[in-house]
Amino acid sequence: MNSTDIILKADKIQKIFPSKEGDVRAVDGVDLELRSGEVFGLVGESGCGKSTLSRLLLKLLNSSGGTIKFKGEDITGYEKNQLKRLRRQMSLVFQDPHTSLNPRMTIYDNLARPFKIHNLANGREEITVEIVRLLKSMGLQAEHMIRYPHELSGGQKQRVVVARALAVDPEVVFLDEPTSALDVSVQAKILKLLAKIKEEKDLTYFFISHDINLIRVISDRIGVMYLGRMVEQGEVGKMFKEPLHPYTKGLFSSVPEPTPARRLDSVLMGEVPSPVNPPAGCHFHPRCPEKMAICEKESPAFEYREGRKVACHLYDLD
Numbered sequence: 001m002n003s004t005d006i007i008l009k010a011d012k013i014q015k016i017f018p019s020k021e022g023d024v025r026a027v028d029g030v031d032l033e034l035r036s037g038e039v040f041g042l043v044g045e046s047g048c049g050k051s052t053l054s055r056l057l058l059k060l061l062n063s064s065g066g067t068i069k070f071k072g073e074d075i076t077g078y079e080k081n082q083l084k085r086l087r088r089q090m091s092l093v094f095q096d097p098h099t100s101l102n103p104r105m106t107i108y109d110n111l112a113r114p115f116k117i118h119n120l121a122n123g124r125e126e127i128t129v130e131i132v133r134l135l136k137s138m139g140l141q142a143e144h145m146i147r148y149p150h151e152l153s154g155g156q157k158q159r160v161v162v163a164r165a166l167a168v169d170p171e172v173v174f175l176d177e178p179t180s181a182l183d184v185s186v187q188a189k190i191l192k193l194l195a196k197i198k199e200e201k202d203l204t205y206f207f208i209s210h211d212i213n214l215i216r217v218i219s220d221r222i223g224v225m226y227l228g229r230m231v232e233q234g235e236v237g238k239m240f241k242e243p244l245h246p247y248t249k250g251l252f253s254s255v256p257e258p259t260p261a262r263r264l265d266s267v268l269m270g271e272v273p274s275p276v277n278p279p280a281g282c283h284f285h286p287r288c289p290e291k292m293a294i295c296e297k298e299s300p301a302f303e304y305r306e307g308r309k310v311a312c313h314l315y316d317l318d
């Protein structure tokens with residue numbers, strides 16, 4: 001596949017969670033294209049739907065509407081046996097290494113599971129060979145295999161979590177805040193390792209982070225989400241040079257040059273409204289400094305403008 005091939009595509013994907021307060025519109029009609037070999041960075045304030053979107057794309061959650069295609073094949077209605085195949089093609093690295101490994105299992109047993117589930121190696125001997133190879137590729141040693149997760153440092157645990165995600169030899173890896181639970185110095189090492197693995201294995205990364213500076217450095221393209229919707233999506237250089245959506249502008253303009261782990265929540269004025277009762281029209285209009293009358297009534301389409309996609313009425317006037 002070359003870099004312009006679309007490996008994963010979502011059209012109007014939606015997830016509504018029923019709750020006591022009403023329906024939570026966690027993901028509200030998102031369009032997305034993931035290109036083979038790229039790092040796609042997803043940003044947005046806490047609760048805007050980033051994790052839910054990634055779980056929908058991975059088919060860990062069933063969608064309430066819309067379609068998802070993997071390599072051109074519609075996977076929206078995949079059944080259990082088809083999902084098993086998909087689990088080898090796309091894998092996930094969770095945020096917190098302390099909770100994503102089974103604490104009662106050794107590192108060997110944690111890493112052996114994907115080999116057993118997917119019949120990727122036969123017998124203890126073959127699995128051991130694979131696990132040692134994986135551990136070494138992650139900068140760990142064979143002897144780590146006999147340890148329990150609590151005997152490893154946070155960075156070592158996250159290396160094991162990445163190893164487990166790579167055991168199935170996937171094509172796409174979803175990384176949901178993979179370094180946010182780690183110390184800054186450890187974060188840098190894990191990011192370097194992830195970049196190296198990506199090149200070696202020709203992987204595609206879907207990278208979720210609150211840290212805009214990190215997303216800027218590691219991504220080829222980025223998507224900005226607000227209250228369940230994608231508001232802007234495009235090539236990283238263009239987006240940072242000239243953000244179009246007022247939300248993206250607010251998000252980026254207040255981030256000074258590399259300040260590690262600056263949280264989005266501290267950047268924008270006002271609270272994000274509830275996804276149970278999102279504002280009519282453009283969800284961002286109550287916080288938007290460039291609001292127009294139409295923004296309160298009509299939801300803007302997510303359309304190509306100036307080399308990227310944006311959902312904002314300001315650009316309807318062109």
Ligand SMILES: Nc1ncnc2c1ncn2[C@@H]1O[C@H](COP(=O)(O)OP(=O)(O)OP(=O)(O)O)[C@@H](O)[C@H]1O
Binds near residue numbers: 025
């Ligand atoms: N199982 C669920 N039931 C009800 N509501 C849910 C469920 N999962 C998520 N939500 C709600 O959906 C919205 C989106 O949540 P999600 O975790 O996807 O956001 P996020 O952008 O990943 O947040 P964070 O950055 O804090 O992880 C939130 O309002 C959340 O409370």
